[in-house]
Amino acid sequence: xxxxxxxxxxxxxxxxxxxxxxxxxxxxxxxxxxxxxxxxxxxxxxxxxxxxxxxxxxxxxxxxxxxxxxxxxxxxxxxxxxxxxxxxxxxxxxxxxxxxxxxxxxxxxxxxxxxxxxxxxxxxxxxxxxxxxxxxxxxxxxxxxxxxxxxxxxxxxxxxxxxxxxxxxxxxxxxxxxxxxxxxxxxxxxxxxxxxxxxxxxxxxxxxxxxxxxxxxxxxxxxxxxxxxxxxxxxxxxxxxxxxxxxxxxxxxxxxxxxxxxxxxxxxxxxxxxxxxxxxxxxx
Amino acid sequence: xxxxxxxxxxxxxxxxxxxxxxxxxxxxxxxxxxxxxxxxxxxxxxxxxxxxxxxxxxxxxxxxxxxxxxxxxxxxxxxxxxxxxxxxxxxxxxxxxxxxxxxxxxxxxxxxxxxxxxxxxxxxxxxxxxxxxxxxxxxxxxxxxxxxxxxxxxxxxxxxxxxxxxxxxxxxxxxxxxxxxxxxxxxxxxxxxxxxxxxxxxxxxxxxxxxxxxxxxxxxxxxxxxxxxxxxxxxxxxxxxxxxxxxxxxxxxxxxxxxxxx
Ligand SMILES: Nc1ncnc2c1ncn2[C@@H]1O[C@H](COP(=O)(O)OP(=O)(O)OP(=O)(O)O)[C@@H](O)[C@H]1O
Ligand SMILES: [Mg+2]
Numbered sequence: 107x108x109x110x111x112x113x114x115x116x117x118x119x120x121x122x123x124x125x126x127x128x129x130x131x132x133x134x135x136x137x138x139x140x141x142x143x144x145x146x147x148x149x150x151x152x153x154x155x156x157x158x159x160x161x162x163x164x165x166x167x168x169x170x171x172x173x174x175x176x177x178x179x180x181x182x183x184x185x186x187x188x189x190x191x192x193x194x195x196x197x198x199x200x201x202x203x204x205x206x207x208x209x210x211x212x213x214x215x216x217x218x219x220x221x222x223x224x225x226x227x228x229x230x231x232x233x234x235x236x237x238x239x240x241x242x243x244x245x246x247x248x249x250x251x252x253x254x255x256x257x258x259x260x261x262x263x264x265x266x267x268x269x270x271x272x273x274x275x276x277x278x279x280x281x282x283x284x285x286x287x288x289x290x291x292x293x294x295x296x297x298x299x300x301x302x303x304x305x306x307x308x309x310x311x312x313x314x315x316x317x318x319x320x321x322x323x324x325x326x327x328x329x330x331x332x333x334x335x336x337x338x339x340x341x342x343x344x345x346x347x348x349x350x351x352x353x354x355x356x357x358x359x360x361x362x363x364x365x366x367x368x369x370x371x372x373x374x375x376x377x378x379x380x381x382x383x384x385x386x387x388x389x390x
Numbered sequence: 391x392x393x394x395x396x397x398x399x400x401x402x403x404x405x406x407x408x409x410x411x412x413x414x415x416x417x418x419x420x421x422x423x424x425x426x427x428x429x430x431x432x433x434x435x436x437x438x439x440x441x442x443x444x445x446x447x448x449x450x451x452x453x454x455x456x457x458x459x460x461x462x463x464x465x466x467x468x469x470x471x472x473x474x475x476x477x478x479x480x481x482x483x484x485x486x487x488x489x490x491x492x493x494x495x496x497x498x499x500x501x502x503x504x505x506x507x508x509x510x511x512x513x514x515x516x517x518x519x520x521x522x523x524x525x526x527x528x529x530x531x532x533x534x535x536x537x538x539x540x541x542x543x544x545x546x547x548x549x550x551x552x553x554x555x556x557x558x559x560x561x562x563x564x565x566x567x568x569x570x571x572x573x574x575x576x577x578x579x580x581x582x583x584x585x586x587x588x589x590x591x592x593x594x595x596x597x598x599x600x601x602x603x604x605x606x607x608x609x610x611x612x613x614x615x616x617x618x619x620x621x622x623x624x625x626x627x628x629x630x631x632x633x634x635x636x637x638x639x640x641x642x643x644x645x646x647x648x649x650x651x652x
Contacts, residue, residue, distance in 0.1 A: 297482035297548075300442055301555055302472025302499025307506035311495055312484045319486070 179360070186368075187361025194350050194362060198369050201346035204264050205333045208271035212332075213325060215272070216279020223280055224287035226295060227313055229305065237280065244277035249335050250342050257342070264346065267339045271332055278328060286320035287313050319388050326381035330374065337370055393417050394558050394591055395441065400450035402436050402615075410436045412615035413450070418559070421589040423582065425602035428612035429635050434595040437612070438561045441593070442474045443467060455558065472499030475552030475590075477581070479564040481544040485537035489528060489547050492536050493519045496554025515554070522550045526580055542573030549580055553588075560585055562594040566601070578605055599631055599642070 219237055221227060228234040244252075253270030260266050290313050298308045314321075340348020347366050354363035395418040402411040411433040418424055426434045439445040441452055443459065452460045459470045475496075483492045494511050501510070523529045526546040531539065536547060545565060552560060562581060566574035582605050585592040596602045602609050603623040611619030611626075611634035619630055628639055635642055 291482070293478065293480060293482040294484055296444055297476070297478060297551075298495055298498065300444060300471055300474070300476040301496055301551070302468040302470075303495065303506065304468060304498075304503060306503050307498045307501070310507045311498060311509075315486050315491075316484050 182360035183364030185361050186365045194366055197350040198347045200264055201336045204267045204336045204346055208268050208275055209329050209332050211272040212275035212279050215276035216283050219280035220283030220287060221309060223284035226288050226292060227309060241277040241280045244273060249274040253339050254342055267336060267345060271335060275328055275332055282324040283321060286317040290316045323385060330377055394420055394455050396453040398451040400440055401448050402440055403448045409615045414617045416610055416620055418591045420591055422591050423605060423607045424593045424610060425606035426595045426610045426612060427599055427602050432612040433615040434612055435563050438563050438595055441561060442471050442476060468499055472555050473558050475555050475557035475560040477548050477552050477562040477565045479567045481548045483536040483544060483547055487536060488533050489536055490532040492547050493550045493554055496551040519554060522553055526550055541569050542576060545577050553584060557590055560590050560592045564595050567597055
């Protein structure tokens with residue numbers, strides 16, 4: 107039976123098969139042309155990582171001999187120092203509010219920009235292109251740099267943190283949301299156009315609900331990122347718990363640094379649990 | 391009898407050198423049930439989509455309720471569209487939303503932008519939706535997500551959404567092409583009865599010639615973008631069918647289908 111089939115194929119497509127597959131007697135099922143970009147990507151990544159290891163000139167022996175000291179640091183951190191805990195608590199709350207506000211502002215901005223950037227619903231393809239490259243530029247510059255620039259204008263404190271974070275997160279949301287909008291089937295949008303609904307109505311009645319799961323998933327993810335970024339921002343002068351950690355460590359007050367780090371960890375962990383639960387419920 | 395739809399010399403070309411629709415003219419009287427048949431790629435969908443301007447005609451005129459709508463834009467276009475219901479092969483619902491939410495979308499064309507955004511549908515419209523859902527047998531599904539329905543049920547939601555527009559014309563692009571024979575009959579019966587009850591004109595693209603013959607008061611045959619037949623089902627002879635599909639009867643599976651459905 108098998109032989110019969112093979113000979114059949116050979117008769118019909120002999121030329122095509124003989125050249126490649128018949129030599130090894132194995133018939134390949136993938137198309138090498140499709141895999142080529144992936145292979146190139148993986149190859150480049152491997153080469154670059156090998157080069158980086160040599161470039162960095164890491165003293166591996168010293169690194170390993172010092173690993174023991176890391177445990178010492180952890181022990182010092184775990185001897186919590188509760189003096190002036192109120193200051194730490196205030197700093198922590200500041201980080202949480204910075205995160206909340208930055209996420210809220212960037213959500214609004216991201217939704218608006220995303221709607222204009224999504225190719226399937228934008229009122230102007232040109233505007234979509236302009237917004238898209240503007241956002242790529244914003245995202246290409248890391249958040250701390252934006253915050254430093256804004257600190258240069260506004261001075262230290264939470265305000266530059268909020269603005270800098272929102273800047274970056276808005277660009278992130280705009281990109282993520284516009285892609286979510288673009289995944290809404292054209293047919294669904296057409297069905298609403300056919301009812302005589304206008305552009306804005308179609309956006310709110312069809313596009314937004316159809317992409318809601320994706321929007322919530324992206325928002326949750328970005329909220330987590332915003333929180334961890336807001337702690338880093340504290341270290342460059344954006345206030346909050348990051349500042350508390352940085353100041354405690356440089357002042358050798360490891361006990362206070364430890365409690366600050368623990369608070370960050372617990373909060374991030376709770377967020378994670380909460381968002382996982384929300385996502386599970388949305389799918390059900 | 392008034393003529394809510396007049397299609398004059400409709401021509402559509404998607405690119406240079408090929409005409410998807412080639413100088414097609416026909417009229418539809420109020421309450422008429424017209425079936426368009428023709429082979430795949432003949433231009434049936436294009437004709438339908440030119441009528442409500444989902445596709446821009448290259449040439450010719452569309453007169454709907456006495457107005458030339460072939461070039462209107464913006465508000466005028468939406469005003470015309472809300473009087474033309476459309477039913478799709480793949481239903482095209484918002485599957486995350488409930489049956490009721492999908493059905494109410496049919497009212498958006500009559501509402502202000504703000505009312506649409508805030509879902510402020512009129513209570514009387516909602517009552518009407520319930521009556522229609524009851525009529526198509528979906529009342530108990532009103533709060534179910536559209537994604538949880540079967541194909542036939544989804545199409546019934548599509549029908550109610552279109553009827554909520556209070557259309558004077560209903561366009562159906564292969565409404566039963568994705569359904570089994572049983573659901574197909576339910577859907578065709580519903581479209582037939584509801585359009586008759588409200589005296590809505592109806593144009594249905596169909597792949598099944600026997601279904602066209604069974605329901606239509608008039609049949610239009612399209613071949614390679616050209617109108618090659620326009621008459622009552624009784625005049626659609628086997629010779630004519632062979633002409634439309636450009637092949638002989640035994641290649642058409644028509645007899646087989648007739649036997650399968652009874
Ligand atoms: N968006 C488009 N862009 C370019 N060509 C198109 C487009 N839509 C349709 N066509 C072409 O126009 C011709 C008519 O297509 P149309 O979809 O109207 O046919 P149809 O009769 O509805 O076919 P089917 O029965 O398969 O649905 C086809 O040759 C098709 O390839
Ligand atoms: Mg079609």
